[in-house]
Amino acid sequence: MICEVKTRRAVPFQTPMGSLPPARTARLRRLAGRWLTERWIARYGRPPTGGVRLDLIGIVLPGRGAPVVEHVRGIG
Numbered sequence: 001m002i003c004e005v006k007t008r009r010a011v012p013f014q015t016p017m018g019s020l021p022p023a024r025t026a027r028l029r030r031l032a033g034r035w036l037t038e039r040w041i042a043r044y045g046r047p048p049t050g051g052v053r054l055d056l057i058g059i060v061l062p063g064r065g066a067p068v069v070e071h072v073r074g075i076g
Helices: 022-044
Strands: 002-009 054-061 068-072
Touching: 002 022, 022 054
Parallel strands: 002 054
Antiparallel strands: 054 068
16 A cells, blocks of 8 residues: 555645645655555565555645544546
């Protein structure tokens, strides 16, 4: 699993989940492919069982109280 983490202060117009444009998702996919080829497959000789998943974790920091965390599995 490869995970992107975005943190934002609580504002009404943008959430962490809305701050990941398609170009960034495409870049993460390319980087994941390079990591698989250069690190994982070079070391183990095969792709990981089950493949690789890209996840996004969004953290909102409110003015008061505990942070709110959202985990989205399998983006892009």
